[in-house]
Amino acid sequence: MKLYSWEFAPNPRRVRIYLAEKGLTVPVEDVGVPGKPILNPDFLKKFPHRRVPLLELDDGTCIGEAMAICRYFEALHPEPPLLGRTPKEAALVDMWERLAEWEGMHAVSEYFRNAKRSFAGRALAGAAAPIEQIPALTERGRHRVASFYEKFEFHMKGREFVAGDAFSVADITTLCAVDFAETCGLGIPAGCTEMIRWHAAISARPSAGA
Amino acid sequence: MKLYSWEFAPNPRRVRIYLAEKGLTVPVEDVGVPGKPILNPDFLKKFPHRRVPLLELDDGTCIGEAMAICRYFEALHPEPPLLGRTPKEAALVDMWERLAEWEGMHAVSEYFRNAKRSFAGRALAGAAAPIEQIPALTERGRHRVASFYEKFEFHMKGREFVAGDAFSVADITTLCAVDFAETCGLGIPAGCTEMIRWHAAISARPSAGA
The missing domain is CATH 1.20.1050.10 (Glutathione S-transferase Yfyf (Class Pi); Chain A, domain 2)
Structure with missing residues (x-):
């Protein structure tokens, strides 16, 4: 499992904060080009959504959209609940x-x-x-x-x-x-x-x- | 419970289709102004989100956003699952x-x-x-x-x-x-x-x- 992120972008941060609140550690790869406000062209070529965050599972499944990624982790690790209790x-x-x-x-x-x-x-x-x-x-x-x-x-x-x-x-x-x-x-x-x-x-x- | 809807708008239809697939019946109030492409001013005044669909629960809680409404019903009526199984x-x-x-x-x-x-x-x-x-x-x-x-x-x-x-x-x-x-x-x-x-x-x- 790997989380594709970009240090300066606001959307990957949503997932990083979520994981920190859960106490979960996931390998992260930063796909920003150092010193430039662009994403690595190899990443863009590989993933049709062309956006971070993106979670790649071990079976190759790619989950994009910050909240879809959080929902995936919430189903596997319900505590503490961060998507509502009732x-x-x-x-x-x-x-x-x-x-x-x-x-x-x-x-x-x-x-x-x-x-x-x-x-x-x-x-x-x-x-x-x-x-x-x-x-x-x-x-x-x-x-x-x-x-x-x-x-x-x-x-x-x-x-x-x-x-x-x-x-x-x-x-x-x-x-x-x-x-x-x-x-x-x-x-x-x-x-x-x-x-x-x-x-x-x-x-x-x-x-x-x- | 009441669902505020507007016949011609695409977003309330998301909820209406969802309810039909679930076989659920919810009282619906259409808040469009007949013959005009606007929502009833009383509805807009009452609800700060100024958008349909909106679900009003019996305790007065208002849930806006089509998918938040579907998620509410999904938690109460899980079958058939329309938000994923795993x-x-x-x-x-x-x-x-x-x-x-x-x-x-x-x-x-x-x-x-x-x-x-x-x-x-x-x-x-x-x-x-x-x-x-x-x-x-x-x-x-x-x-x-x-x-x-x-x-x-x-x-x-x-x-x-x-x-x-x-x-x-x-x-x-x-x-x-x-x-x-x-x-x-x-x-x-x-x-x-x-x-x-x-x-x-x-x-x-x-x-x-x-």
Whole structure:
């Protein structure tokens, strides 16, 4: 078994944090090209999804998508539960994880990949053919990130965790989205005091360093 | 318990097909405004996600996101399994379902919401503030839909179902994405014979009418 990762990318970090919270160790291969913001061409050729993280099982099966990988490990190692304990909690974790991905992660990515000159022609992750940058999407991405903070700030009032009353993958994806935003100069606005509190607590967990 | 749906939208259909395959009946309220391509303002005011499908439980808990709703029902009614039988199969179903959503459903949506005049100012589902249409995204959306067909055509060679050897939510999301694309004039290209075969078989299931 091997996890293909890329040190600087936000999505493989979702899996690395998950594994750290579980206390699981999996061999990791970094497939970034040192000093360049691109993935190794051999990796891209081998795997049609052209994205990290990717988990390769011993039988050659490749599982892409961060949450699909976490779900695989969750089935094999249920404790501590990071995908919800009851049907209702599992549904809420799934919902908030997807909202954090779509309204957070994808929003930051829209800003980042359309604004950053080094991503010219690669405005969408995983695309095989060139995807040109669209200047209007930097502004839309910035706007979407602001909406993400606004929604999550409202939601986090009085809450310790993003979904339910325990740490879950919903916290992991939200953390990775916020930290990705921060590296783009789109950190949590000063007025979002609930999000700042939550972010400090989650960042203090040892897994955040993964 | 009540499922908020909208007859013409592709995402609530994912849940309706899922329930039909399970043989489950849930009270459904259609929250579209008759004759207009908008959701009822009362619904939008009540639910901050501003999107269908949404499942309201008897205790008032609201679960949004089609797959989070399906996961809730799957935990309560495991048979027949539509989210995978083994850890590996569950991971592959999750992966392909997410790929069908991101590379299929979101691509069609990008085309549709940026091209259709009646969606001016609503270029992203669920946004509370206006999101203006970006003309370049109609072309990008069309391009992404073509890439989606290309990837899934390659993947479906010799396969009866999108993930594993049984019908799953990966088939449901792919079907809803393809049928949504068809209503936009972006149906399966004639050369994609594997996809055409798969689509005919899945469309022949009684659940496809849901």
